[in-house]
Amino acid sequence: MPAPVSVSTHPLIQHKLARLRAAATKPPEFRALVAAISHGLFFEATRDLRLAPIGVETPLTQTTCQHIADRVGLVPVLRAGLGMAEAMLEALPEAVVWHLGLYRDHATLKPVTYYNKMPPKPDMDVALVLDPMLATGGSAIAAIDILKTTGTPRIIFAGLIAAPEGVAALQAAHPDVPVFLAALDSRLNEVGYIVPGLGDAGDRQFGTA
Ligand SMILES: O=P(O)(O)OC[C@H]1O[C@H](OP(=O)(O)OP(=O)(O)O)[C@H](O)[C@@H]1O
Numbered sequence: 001m002p003a004p005v006s007v008s009t010h011p012l013i014q015h016k017l018a019r020l021r022a023a024a025t026k027p028p029e030f031r032a033l034v035a036a037i038s039h040g041l042f043f044e045a046t047r048d049l050r051l052a053p054i055g056v057e058t059p060l061t062q063t064t065c066q067h068i069a070d071r072v073g074l075v076p077v078l079r080a081g082l083g084m085a086e087a088m089l090e091a092l093p094e095a096v097v098w099h100l101g102l103y104r105d106h107a108t109l110k111p112v113t114y115y116n117k118m119p120p121k122p123d124m125d126v127a128l129v130l131d132p133m134l135a136t137g138g139s140a141i142a143a144i145d146i147l148k149t150t151g152t153p154r155i156i157f158a159g160l161i162a163a164p165e166g167v168a169a170l171q172a173a174h175p176d177v178p179v180f181l182a183a184l185d186s187r188l189n190e191v192g193y194i195v196p197g198l199g200d201a202g203d204r205q206f207g208t209a
């Protein structure tokens with residue numbers, strides 16, 4: 001059985017997704033929405049991180065609390081994953097960031113790797129691959145293929161919007177990777193865009209459309 005695909009039902013995430021999808025939403029608000037939704041999604045995607053006890057001196061007494069014991073790497077798929085990584089770093093500033101540059105060739109829809117800042121032997125327990133759009137799944141699969149060459153023991157994929165075709169392809173290629181999404185849409189159109197979707201997540205964040 002493949003690892004689960006979790007689609008958020010949180011009202012705040014659904015509310016912000018509506019604004020994110022709207023064609024009239026301009027890059028400054030679009031980036032803020034990517035950040036806010038990613039922040040919420042990060043809480044869901046990290047719910048199984050390992051905790052360990054830590055002693056804390058409160059103003060009243062000595063007590064034992066919990067802290068995150070897993071070392072976490074964030075792998076934003078450029079460009080569109082950058083906004084997700086910024087938001088998640090705010091939630092967990094101790095995380096390290098491994099940038100991975102992939103773009104999807106418009107004619108073939110196949111991913112092309114152009115930048116890789118992955119350490120050869122990262123000493124990490126968990127890595128989160130971050131890309132707002134899971135369309136055909138080619139980019140996410142390629143990112144995880146590359147990440148797996150480093151021997152990172154646990155990998156999680158977090159995205160904002162997916163097509164069923166992309167989820168199926170990702171699960172077939174990497175059945176061990178759990179998937180966390182803000183929305184699962186209807187389909188891909190004839191040029192590989194997610195419908196209803198939001199258009200091109202990179203262009204909409206950075207104003208390059
Ligand atoms: O599932 P797939 O069919 O591979 O499509 C999804 C990919 O397409 C987008 O990137 P894009 O190529 O537009 O690059 P960009 O982030 O630089 O805009 C998106 O951010 C994913 O990386």
Ligand SMILES: O=c1cc[nH]c(=O)[nH]1
Nearest residue numbers: 135193194199200201
């Ligand atoms: O709908 C899509 C598909 C791929 N990449 C995007 O940015 N949007």
Ligand SMILES: [Mg+2]
Nearest residue numbers: 200201202203
């Ligand atoms: Mg793009």
